[in-house]
Amino acid sequence: MLSPERLALPDYDYLAQRHVLTYMEDAVCQLLENKEDISQHGIARFFTEYFNSVCQGTHILFREFSFIQATPHNRASFLRAFWRCFRTVGKNGDLLTMKEYHCLLQLLCPDFPLELTQKAARIVLMDDAMDCLMSFSDFLFAFQIQFYYSEFLESVAAIYQDLLSGKNPNTVIVPTSSSGQHRQRPAVGEASMPEGVEASLFYQCLENLCDRHKYSCPPPALIKEVLSNVQRLTFYGFLMALSKHHGINQALGALPDKADLMHDPAMDEELERLLAQIPGLVNSVTASAEASCLPSRTPHRVGFSWRSLHHARKVDAESDGSTEETDESET
Amino acid sequence: MAAIPVPLPSVKMAAVEKRRSVVVTAANFTDGTRPSVSRAAATTESEEDFLRQVGVTDMLRAALLKVLEARPEEPISFLAHYFENMGLRSPANGGAGEPPGQLLLQQQRLGRALWHLRLAHYSQRTAFNNNVGVAYECLSASGRKKPGLDGRTYSELLKRICRDGEAPEEVVAPLLRKIQCRDHEAIPLGVFRTGMLTCFVLLEFVARAGALYRLLEDPALATADRCMGQAVLDTLEGALQASDSAAAPARYLEAGWRLGPDSLAQAMDRALVARRPSSPMTREEFLEKAAALFIAKVKPVG
Numbered sequence: 001m002l003s004p005e006r007l008a009l010p011d012y013d014y015l016a017q018r019h020v021l022t023y024m025e026d027a028v029c030q031l032l033e034n035k036e037d038i039s040q041h042g043i044a045r046f047f048t049e050y051f052n053s054v055c056q057g058t059h060i061l062f063r064e065f066s067f068i069q070a071t072p073h074n075r076a077s078f079l080r081a082f083w084r085c086f087r088t089v090g091k092n093g094d095l096l097t098m099k100e101y102h103c104l105l106q107l108l109c110p111d112f113p114l115e116l117t118q119k120a121a122r123i124v125l126m127d128d129a130m131d132c133l134m135s136f137s138d139f140l141f142a143f144q145i146q147f148y149y150s151e152f153l154e155s156v157a158a159i160y161q162d163l164l165s166g167k168n169p170n171t172v173i174v175p176t177s178s179s180g181q182h183r184q185r186p187a188v189g190e191a192s193m194p195e196g197v198e199a200s201l202f203y204q205c206l207e208n209l210c211d212r213h214k215y216s217c218p219p220p221a222l223i224k225e226v227l228s229n230v231q232r233l234t235f236y237g238f239l240m241a242l243s244k245h246h247g248i249n250q251a252l253g254a255l256p257d258k259a260d261l262m263h264d265p266a267m268d269e270e271l272e273r274l275l276a277q278i279p280g281l282v283n284s285v286t287a288s289a290e291a292s293c294l295p296s297r298t299p300h301r302v303g304f305s306w307r308s309l310h311h312a313r314k315v316d317a318e319s320d321g322s323t324e325e326t327d328e329s330e331t
Numbered sequence: 332m333a334a335i336p337v338p339l340p341s342v343k344m345a346a347v348e349k350r351r352s353v354v355v356t357a358a359n360f361t362d363g364t365r366p367s368v369s370r371a372a373a374t375t376e377s378e379e380d381f382l383r384q385v386g387v388t389d390m391l392r393a394a395l396l397k398v399l400e401a402r403p404e405e406p407i408s409f410l411a412h413y414f415e416n417m418g419l420r421s422p423a424n425g426g427a428g429e430p431p432g433q434l435l436l437q438q439q440r441l442g443r444a445l446w447h448l449r450l451a452h453y454s455q456r457t458a459f460n461n462n463v464g465v466a467y468e469c470l471s472a473s474g475r476k477k478p479g480l481d482g483r484t485y486s487e488l489l490k491r492i493c494r495d496g497e498a499p500e501e502v503v504a505p506l507l508r509k510i511q512c513r514d515h516e517a518i519p520l521g522v523f524r525t526g527m528l529t530c531f532v533l534l535e536f537v538a539r540a541g542a543l544y545r546l547l548e549d550p551a552l553a554t555a556d557r558c559m560g561q562a563v564l565d566t567l568e569g570a571l572q573a574s575d576s577a578a579a580p581a582r583y584l585e586a587g588w589r590l591g592p593d594s595l596a597q598a599m600d601r602a603l604v605a606r607r608p609s610s611p612m613t614r615e616e617f618l619e620k621a622a623a624l625f626i627a628k629v630k631p632v633g
Binding site: 039044 | 378382393394410414415
């Protein structure tokens with residue numbers, strides 16, 4: 001019931017650990033941008049809605065990337081939102097390219113960086129044939145690892161490079177942001193050398209990294225599990241294994257198990273209900289965030305572009321206007 | 332499903348347009364506060380002024396202090412509740428036009444007091460004591476002839492706490508009988524604090540006893556074996572009794588030892604061996620007996 005450590009922390013550490021100030025600051029920024037809302041409903045109401053939406057994870061919808069990646073909770077919320085919004089893609093069995101997934105991401109976060117989507121696709125495609133089609137679940141789980149553990153993976157890439165080039169792994173690693181760095185492969189000429197690095201040595205370095213890493217990392221025990229199954233492995237082999245590990249998925253807590261990815265009866269029901277309402281009335285209860293960013297038809301691979309992005313935004317804007325009446329009953 | 336309270340600026344143009352068309356009929360709709368326009372010219376200073384003027388600065392400072400005082404496990408949902416309650420209290424919301432009746436006022440005061448009392452868990456004694464003090468003031472400042480808290484209000488508050496604590500009524504009734512006061516009595520702060528604390532401790536005690544019962548329970552029958560239940564209760568009683576004689580730190584240790592997994596397991600083992608067929612024990616009975624052990628320790632008021 002009580003986790004006593006938090007009571008012993010200094011005030012500022014407690015607030016930082018739970019990102020209280022991040023959200024308070026953001027609440028104030030949002031308030032300044034929405035002054036007309038507070039004249040109508042009052043400040044307390046505004047803050048109530050803001051903090052409730054943070055709890056429910058809907059606060060990240062349509063926000064800027066810097067905010068979306070600001071806290072682990074925001075990242076998990078974004079992953080969840082992405083899954084819930086575009087689950088139907090997976091359900092229909094559509095395979096999409098990296099660029100198309102990127103468009104989907106941009107529907108939820110207009111300035112989502114292409115680089116991150118590319119990195120996620122590299123995990124799925126093992127850094128090969130980057131224009132291949134990917135299934136929704138493959139992309140989703142790879143994206144989850146890449147997005148949630150972004151900083152950690154940067155450091156892992158640096159460590160991997162060092163090991164490959166035979167440097168002493170215990171030197172201090174300064175994570176660099178140059179993304180192309182880990183793409184250089186060992187010179188093809190050295191055919192005698194097996195590909196990748198030795199797993200046990202790699203694990204030692206990663207364990208060390210987890211100890212002093214200030215960003216989130218996967219539980220070290222699970223990393224160990226992944227690495228103990230193999231003798232040697234490549235960087236992308238490692239990331240692929242992480243993304244497919246259901247324990248890591250559970251520890252992260254944003255997405256259900258792979259088997260349940262398409263299974264959400266409550267959502268299905270809600271969707272059916274909404275779809276039934278769509279012909280004729282747009283101003284209906286599109287308050288549900290998931291529904292509002294789902295175009296009424298399944299996104300079509302060919303015609304999927306900025307035009308549909310614009311369309312979805314408009315749908316959202318409309319629902320935003322119409323929720324004001326429904327709010328009364330919810331709060 | 333929650334509304335999206337904070338649309339992105341670029342989305343907002345559309346949102347505002349839409350809102351305009353939706354709310355044309357609303358007479359009091361105030362347009363013209365396009366923040367991006369005013370903000371372009373304004374400096375940070377004027378934003379600070381704005382926040383100060385409308386009371387955001389003070390509001391957030393108070394909220395932050397409450398968070399630090401209570402150190403909740405989930406500060407964000409704590410804040411959501413905090414502001415929600417504030418919104419309910421503010422005169423801008425809900426029937427501010429006419430002065431509320433005496434009864435309604437009383438209910439509001441009780442609600443406010445309860446809210447303060449729940450802000451911090453009782454184990455955080457400083458925060459809890461502060462909140463008890465604030466709650467006491469809320470209830471005392473009744474605006475009637477005499478300030479102060481009477482027994483009737485105090486008893487009602489106790490009942491509300493127990494009711495909201497989801498403990499069965501028969502389980503907590505003996506406690507209420509013990510710590511209630513007469514309706515016309517004036518309640519000093521000390522009595523009030525003890526009453527509140529006892530009440531919250533009992534509720535947690537009952538909740539834990541409930542958890543204990545679930546472990547003993549046969550899921551198919553939804554009852555527990557009587558011998559087992561009794562063995563656990565006896566162990567509990569033994570532990571609580573141990574605390575009568577010795578000095579404080581020693582008795583805590585002894586009670587802890589008696590309730591440790593080893594002692595409990597031994598007692599249950601013995602019960603299992605000596606088991607006779609008997610009627611099963613229901614959850615209500617178990618909770619009632621467990622609570623009785625606790626309540627026996629509570630000193631009656633007055």
